[in-house]
Amino acid sequence: MRVLFLQQQPCMRTLKYAVGLRAARIDLSLGFAFQGQTLSGWYGTGDELFDRWWPLAAEPAGDLERVVEEFRPHLIHSHNLPDSLTVVAQEICDDRVPVVHDVHDLQSLRRTPYEAGFPEPADPLALEKRAIEGSAAVVAVSPEMLEEMEARHAVPDRRLVFANYALGRDLPAVLPPPERRREGRFRIVYQGTLSTNGGHYDLRHIFRTLVAGGVGLDVYPGRPAPEYEELAAATPGMRCHETLPPGKLLEVLPTYDFGWAGFNATLNAAHLDTALPNKAFEYVGCGLPVLTLGHRALARWVAEEGVGVGLAPEDLADLDARLRSLDVPALRQRAAEARRRLTVEANAGRLLDLYDAVT
Numbered sequence: 591m592r593v594l595f596l597q598q599q600p601c602m603r604t605l606k607y608a609v610g611l612r613a614a615r616i617d618l619s620l621g622f623a624f625q626g627q628t629l630s631g632w633y634g635t636g637d638e639l640f641d642r643w644w645p646l647a648a649e650p651a652g653d654l655e656r657v658v659e660e661f662r663p664h665l666i667h668s669h670n671l672p673d674s675l676t677v678v679a680q681e682i683c684d685d686r687v688p689v690v691h692d693v694h695d696l697q698s699l700r701r702t703p704y705e706a707g708f709p710e711p712a713d714p715l716a717l718e719k720r721a722i723e724g725s726a727a728v729v730a731v732s733p734e735m736l737e738e739m740e741a742r743h744a745v746p747d748r749r750l751v752f753a754n755y756a757l758g759r760d761l762p763a764v765l766p767p768p769e770r771r772r773e774g775r776f777r778i779v780y781q782g783t784l785s786t787n788g789g790h791y792d793l794r795h796i797f798r799t800l801v802a803g804g805v806g807l808d809v810y811p812g813r814p815a816p817e818y819e820e821l822a823a824a825t826p827g828m829r830c831h832e833t834l835p836p837g838k839l840l841e842v843l844p845t846y847d848f849g850w851a852g853f854n855a856t857l858n859a860a861h862l863d864t865a866l867p868n869k870a871f872e873y874v875g876c877g878l879p880v881l882t883l884g885h886r887a888l889a890r891w892v893a894e895e896g897v898g899v900g901l902a903p904e905d906l907a908d909l910d911a912r913l914r915s916l917d918v919p920a921l922r923q924r925a926a927e928a929r930r931r932l933t934v935e936a937n938a939g940r941l942l943d944l945y946d947a948v949t
């Protein structure tokens with residue numbers, strides 16, 4: 591089977607899918623057509639997972655048509671946001687090659703643009719509808735996101751919920767024991783995207799509140815974040831570290847007590863209610879219980895799996911006391927027991943079943 595991945599944004603899921611699919615099935619040929627940078631440009635590794643890769647121009651139709659003629663994929667797996675590459679693929683293939691539309695974010699749930707360095711489409715909501723309704727199948731990151739899609743659009747019968755699972759190959763082989771001595775404050779870690787635009791990754795107020803609540807906070811930005819370095823310098827108890835490569839980061843995470851996955855819901859609460867971000871699965875993969883706020887999908891997931899706590903805003907004012915009320919060793923134990931099940935490799939067979947169905 592030949593699978594062509596399309597990607598415009600810096601999409602970790604493409605890298606993860608390639609690892610999981612390679613581990614699950616050997617008779618695959620994977621192609622990668624992209625705008626911007628290759629996977630190695632974003633993550634330092636990944637291009638070697640693909641048999642072929644092609645850059646696409648800002649107006650990608652001509653390039654993509656040549657890629658399809660050359661690679662002859664059995665299906666195209668296209669990632670959003672934005673939804674434009676999926677629609678271009680639909681128009682080029684005209685039902686000759688099934689297109690799977692992978693939905694990380696619904697534009698109709700957002701009040702801020704997608705921060706990927708590409709211009710916003712003229713009519714993003716119409717584009718969203720065309721991408722979803724014109725595809726042979728859709729993949730969503732959470733049941734909540736699929737419900738929102740179904741409320742807005744005629745979703746194809748073939749659909750799959752595939753979370754942002756961790757990569758099992760990169761997880762630490764051995765974790766610290768669940769019951770271990772701790773001195774001083776609880777140590778919370780945040781890793782990933784940060785912004786200062788008032789959107790859901792603008793976490794400056796939340797970080798100040800966490801530290802004021804009596805915990806220590808270490809931040810590992812996905813990209814350099816000078817504003818957060820300045821915040822840490824002015825906020826005792828908070829440290830902002832240099833950006834680490836993914837493998838090194840996963841070596842560091844197990845040294846902390848909790849992983850933070852609570853976001854700024856001022857503008858994008860509806861989007862956050864559907865999100866199950868990469869970092870939550872990576873925290874669990876490293877044996878860390880997850881702390882989140884009232885984001886519907888995340889709070890449901892940590893409760894169902896028993897791997898974390900959904901906090902109320904009032905809990906943050908005295909977070910130290912709230913965390914002392916928890917059975918932290920039991921949370922760590924459940925994370926350790928669940929972590930291998932919550933990986934791409936453990937779930938890749940479900941994606942292959944979808945591929946088989948659409949081809």
